[in-house]
Amino acid sequence: MFRHLFRLIWNKRKHNILFLSEILVSFLVIFAISSMLVFYYLNYIKPSGFEHERVWSISYTNPLKTKDRDTLATFYGQVKSALASVPQIEEVSFSSYNYPYSNSNSTSGFEYNGKKYNRVNFYQVDEGYDKTLSAKVVEGRWFKKEDRIMKSNPTVINTTLKEAIFGSQSAIGKLIGDDKAKIIGVVEDIKTAGDYWPAGQGMFKMLDSGSFEWIGTILIKVSDKADAAFESRLSKLLARTIPGSNIEIKHLTEMRESKNADTVIPVIICGIVAGFLIINVALGLFGVLWYNISQRRGEIGLRRAIGASGSSVASQLVTESLLLATLSIIVGSFFAIQFPLLNVFDLPSSVYFIALLLSILFIYILVILCSLYPGRQAAAIHPAIALHEE
Template sequence: MLKHLFKLIWNKRKQNFLFLSEILVSFLVIFAVFSFLTYYYQNYTKPLGFEYERVWAINYDNGQFPKNKDSLQTLYSTLSNSLKAMPQIEEVCYASGNFPYASSTMSTAVKQNGKKFDRVNFYTVSEDYKKVWNVTMLAGRWFEPEDAVSKDKSIVINETLKTAIFGEGSAVGKLIGDFEDKHKMKVIGVVQDIKTAGDYWPAGNAMFNRLDTGYLKDTRNILIKVSPDADATFESQLYKFMTSTFKNSTIEIEHLSEMRDSKNKVTIIPMVIFMIIAGFLIINVALGLFGVLWYNINKRKGEIGLRRAIGASGNSVSYQLVLEALILATLSLVVGCFFAVQFPLLSVFDVPSSVYLIAMVLAVIFIYLLVFACALYPGKQAASIHPAVALHEE
C-alpha cells in the first residue's frame, strides 16, 4: 500500500510541489510561534523571587546636593529615618536605577579560574534592599555594616550565576574576579532568582553590590514598602515632603505593580500581534490545502471510479487520499525539522534547547492535525463518488 502511494506521489511530484511548499512554510511559522510561547511559558511558571505589590519607587534628579561626602551621607541618613518615621512606610532602601521593572539596565562580566561570564546584571543596593523586596536567601547572608571595611568587596549573587560558576558546589566564601580580573570579590550569600524584567523573561545572571558613600552622589532612587492603607492622600503628602527635601528637583513616584503591568504588556502585545498574523497565514494555508485536495479529487475522478468499480470500498478510497496528504506532510516536515533542529544545535538567541525541542514537537503535531482536518472532508467526498457516474464522465 505504502509503496503504491509513494509511486503515485512521485508520478505527481510537480502537482504536489505547491502542497509541500505550503506545509513547509506553515511548519516554520508555527515552529516560531510555539518557540516564543514555550519560552515565555517556561519563564512565567518560574517564581518571581520577590514581592512587589506594596513597593513604590521615588525618582528624583536635577537637585542641589551637598558636594561633601559626609554631608551627603548625613542627608541620606536623615532622609531615610524621616521616611521610616511615617506610619504608612514599613521599609526604605536606596538602589541603582536598574531596580525591578525599571527601564534601566546595567551589566558587567566576572571571571573565575580563567573563565569569563558575560552579561551579569549588577545592582548597587543598600542594606535594607532585602527587606523591601522580601527576597529569599538560599545560602549565606545579606549585607551587613561590617562589610564596608572587609578586605575583599562583598557581593551577593543569584542562583543562576551561582550555578553557572560553581555548579552544585557551595559559593559562599568563594572569591571571583571582576571584569578585568584585577580585583577579587567575596561571595557572602546566594539569593533566589529575581525576575526583574517581567514575568515572561528569565532572571539571568545577577550580582548585588553594597551601596557605599562613594555611590551616594549618583543615587537617584528610593524604594519604599508601604502599608496596605497607603492611599493617594499619603502619596500626595509624600510628594510634598520629597519636593521640600530636594529643592529644584523633579520628583516622580511610581507604583511597582503598575510598572510590572507595563513591562508585561511590552512582551505580550507584540506576541499577540505575531500570533494574529500567524493565524491569518494558517487560515490561508488551510484554505489552500483544502482547495488543492479538492482539485486533485476532481482531476482523479476516473481513477477513483475505476477503483470503486473493481471493488474498493468508499472507506479505503477516503483512507488512501488522507494517507497521501499525511505522507506529503511528512516529507515537508522532514525538511522543516532539518532547519528547526539547527536552532538548538547552534544555541541561537541563547535560548534553552528544550524550548526548541518542545516547539518542534508541538509544531509537528499541529501540522499533522491541520493536514488531517483539511484532507478529511475531501476524502469523504471522494468516497461518495459513484463508480458508474465517474466512469461515464470520463
Template sequence: MMMFKHLFKLIWNKRKQNFLFLSEILISFMVIFAVFSYLTYYYQNYSKALGFDYKNVWSVSYGNRQLPKNNDSLAIFYDNLTKALKAMPQIENITFSSSNYPYSDSFMSTGLTQNRRKFDRVSNFMVGDDYQKVWKVPLLEGRWFLPEDAVGKDKGVIINETLKNEMFGSQKATGKLIGDYDDKNKLKVIGVVADIKANGDFQPGNNAMFSRLDTGSLKWTGTLLIRVRANADATFESGLYKFMATATHSAIEIQHVNEMRDTRNRQTIIPMVIFIIIATFLIINVALGLFGVLWYNINKRKGEIGLRRAIGASGRSVSYQLVMEAMILATMSLIVGCFFAIQFPLLSVFNIPASVYIVAMLLAVLFIYLLVLFCSLYPGKQAAAIHPAIALHEE
C-alpha cells in the same frame, strides 16, 4: 507494505502536482515552529517564580545636585532622611538603589571572572542594606549586606542562583572569591538569592550581582524604594511627595511598581498577540489552500477513483488512500522542515535554551499532522461517495 509502496508510486507519478502541497506544508511548518518557539519561550519564563514581591512597593526618583557634596555630610543627610521616612506609619521599609531596579527602563551590567572564565553582561544592582526587606527576595545561602561590610578586606557581593550554578555548580558559593572582569580586584561572595525576573513576567532572570551602596556611591544615587503598608493612600502619597521635594530641593517622581510591572508585561503581550493573529490568518489561508488542492486532486482523479470503485474497492478504502497520501506528503515536508528546525538548538540561535526549540518542533509537527488530517478528511469522504458509473461516464 505493498499499500505504502503503491502510495509512494502514485505520489511519485504526480510529483509536479504535489509540489505545491509539499511547499505549503513546509512553509506552514516553519511558521508554526516560529510561533510555538515564541510561545514556549515566554511560557517557560512565565512559569518560573518571580523571585520578589512587587506589591506595595513605590519608587521615588529625585535629583541629587542640591545634596551635600562632602561624603560625611551626605551620609548624615541620608541617615536623617531614612529615620524620618521610617517614622512615618504608612512606610514599612525603605532602601536606596541604583536606577536599574525591577521594571525600570534602566540596565546596568558588569563582567566577572571565576577560574579564568569570563561572565559577560551580569546585571549589576547597587543596593542599600534593606533592599532584600523591601523586595522580600528569598535568601538561599549566606546573608545579606551589613554596615560592617563597608570595612571588609574584600568587597562583599551577593549573586543570584543562576550565576552561582554557572560558577560553582552544586558547591556552596558563600565565602568564595571571584574577580572583576579583568580579574584585578577580588570580590567575596557573602550570599546567594533566588533569581529575580526584573524585566517582566515573560522575561528570563539573567545572571545578577548585588553590590552594596557605599558612601562614595551615594552621591550618584537618585532612587528611593519604599515598601508601604496597606493604608498608604493618595493623601499619603501627596504628603510624601512634598516631604521629598523639600528634603532634596529637587523634582520628585513617584511610581507604583505594580503599574510599572503591567506596563512592562504589555510590551511583551501586545507584540505576542499581534504575532499570533497574523500567524492565525496565515494558517487559515494555508488550511484553505490545502483543502483546495486536495479537492482539486479528487476532481482530477475521478476516473481513477471510479475505476477503483468499479473493481470492488470500498468507499472507506478510497477515502483512506487519499488521507494517507496527504499524510505521507506531509511527512516528507516535515522531514525537510525538521532538518532546518533542528539547526536552531544545535547552533544556540538567539541564545535561547534548546528545550524551547525541541518542544516547539514537536508541537509544530503535531499541529501540521492534525491540520493535514482535518483538511483531508472531508475531501476523502467526498471521494468515497463518488459513484463508479457516474465517474466513468464523465471520463
C-alpha cells in the same frame, strides 16, 4: 501499500509541489511562534523571586553640589530616616537605576577559573533591599550596615549565576572577579525585566557613601493603608526633605503591568498575523486536495468498481496528505534543528525542541482536518458515474 502511495506521490510530484510548499511555510511559521510562546511560558511559570505588591519607587535628582562622601552619606541617611519614620512605610532602600521593571540595565563581566562570564546583571543596593522586595536568600546572608566598611568587598549573587559557576557546590566564601569580591550570600532569581523574561545571571554589590552622588532611586514598601491621599502627603514630605529635586513616584504593580504588556502585545500581533496565514494555508490545502480529487475521479471510480470501500478510498487520500506533510516536516525540521545547534537567539535548547514537537503536532492536525472532508467526498463518488465521465 506505502510503496504504492509513494509511487503515486512521485508520479504527481509537479502537482504536489504547491502542497509541500504550503506545509513547509506553515511549519516554519508555527515553529517560530511556538518557540516564542514556549520561551515566554517557561519563564512565566517561574517565580518572580520578590513581591511587587505595595512597593513604590521614588526617583529623584541629587540637589547637592558637593562631592564630599561624608556629607552625601549624612544627608541621604537623614532622608532615609525621615521616610522610615512614616507609619505607612514599612521598609526603605536605596537602589541603582536598574530596579525591577525600570527599563534600565547594567551589566558586568568577570573571569573565574579561566572561564569568562559576560552580561552579568549588576545591581548596587543597600542593606534594606532584600526586605523591601521580600527577596529570598537561599544560602548565606544579605548585606549588613557593617559591610560598608569591610575590605573583603562582599557580594551577593543569584541562583542562576551560582549554578553557572559552582554547580551544586557552595558559593559562600568564594572570591570572584578582578576585585576579589567575596560571596556572602545567594539570593533567589529576581525577574527584573517582567514575568515573561528570565532573571539571567545577577550579582549585587553594596552601595558605598560615594554612590549617593549618582544614584537616584529609593524603594519603599508601604502598608495596606497607603492610598492616594498618602501618596500626596509623601510627595510633599519628599519635597521638603530633598529640596530642589525632581521627584517622581511610581508603583511597581503598575510598572509590572506595563512591562508585561510590552511583551504580550507583540505576541498577540504576531499570533493574529500567523493565524491569518494558517487560515489561508488551510484554505489552500483544502483547495489543492479538492482539485486532486476532481483530477482523479477516474482512478477513484476504478478502485470503487473493483471492490474498494469508501472508507479505504478516504483513508488513502488522508494517508497521502500525511505522507506529503511528513516530507515537508522533515525538510522544515532540518532548518529548525539548526537553531539549538547554532545557539541562535541564545535560548535554551529545550525551548526549540518543545516548539518543534508542537509544530509537528499542529501540522499533522491541520492536514488531517483539511483532508477529512475531501476524503469523504471522494468516498462518495459513485463508480459508474466516475467511469462514465472518463
